[in-house]
Amino acid sequence: MHDLNWAQRYAAFSREIMMASIIEALRRHLSPFTCGETINCHHNYVSEEHYEGLDLVITRKGAISAKKGELGIIPGSMGTGAYIVRGLGNTNSYCSASHGAGRVMSRSQARHLFTLADLEHQTRGVECRKDRGVVDEIPAAYKNLDEVIAYQQDLIEVVAKLDTLLCIKG
Numbered sequence: 001m002h003d004l005n006w007a008q009r010y011a012a013f014s015r016e017i018m019m020a021s022i023i024e025a026l027r028r029h030l031s032p033f034t035c036g037e038t039i040n041c042h043h044n045y046v047s048e049e050h051y052e053g054l055d056l057v058i059t060r061k062g063a064i065s066a067k068k069g070e071l072g073i074i075p076g077s078m079g080t081g082a083y084i085v086r087g088l089g090n091t092n093s094y095c096s097a098s099h100g101a102g103r104v105m106s107r108s109q110a111r112h113l114f115t116l117a118d119l120e121h122q123t124r125g126v127e128c129r130k131d132r133g134v135v136d137e138i139p140a141a142y143k144n145l146d147e148v149i150a151y152q153q154d155l156i157e158v159v160a161k162l163d164t165l166l167c168i169k170g
C-alpha cells in the first residue's frame, strides 16, 4: 500500500500540474476569469475506506468516487460531451459511480467498422483530431451517455451537462 499510495500521489501531482498549465494557457488567450470549485476526479485507483465496521481496500476500476456531496466528471466520447455530477454516497456501490459512458465495442472492432469519413461526420462541430489514429475512439464505439447516467440516478445527481467544443488526445 505504501508504494501504491506513493504512485497515486505522483499521479495526483501530475494532474495538478496539467490543470495549472491549462489555466495558464487559457489566461493568455481569454478575458480575465476566476476559478471556482475544482474537480479532482480520478479512476482506476485504490483507496482505503471504512464500510459497515470493516476496513476495506476499494479498487475503483472503471469507476470514480461518488461520496455524498463529492463532485465528479463522467465523460462520453469525443463527440458527446460530459456530465458534471455530485455523489449521493450510496454505500451499495461503496460510494462509486461509472467513470465514463464505456465502450460498446473493442478498439479493433471500431477500426474495422468505421471509416475516416464516419469519424469526421460524428465529430462535426468539435475541434479535435480527425485522423486514422483516433478512429477507435469514434463516438459510435461508446455507449449512450444519457442512458448510462440515467441508470445510476441512485449513485449520483447531475450538476451540469457539458457539450464538447475541443477535444485534445495526448
Ligand SMILES: Nc1nc2c(ncn2[C@@H]2O[C@H](COP(=O)(O)O)[C@@H](O)[C@H]2O)c(=O)[nH]1
Pocket (backbone or CB within 6 Å): 075, 076, 077, 078, 079, 080, 081, 082, 099, 100, 101, 102, 103, 137, 142, 164, 167
Ligand atoms: N468527453 C470525452 N469522453 C471520452 C473521450 N474518450 C473516451 N471518453 C469516455 O471516457 C471514458 C474513459 O475513457 P478512458 O479511455 O480514459 O478509460 C470512456 O468510458 C468514455 O466513455 C473523449 O475524447 N472525450
Ligand SMILES: [Mn+2]
Pocket (backbone or CB within 6 Å): 043, 044, 062, 099
Ligand atoms: Mn479508463
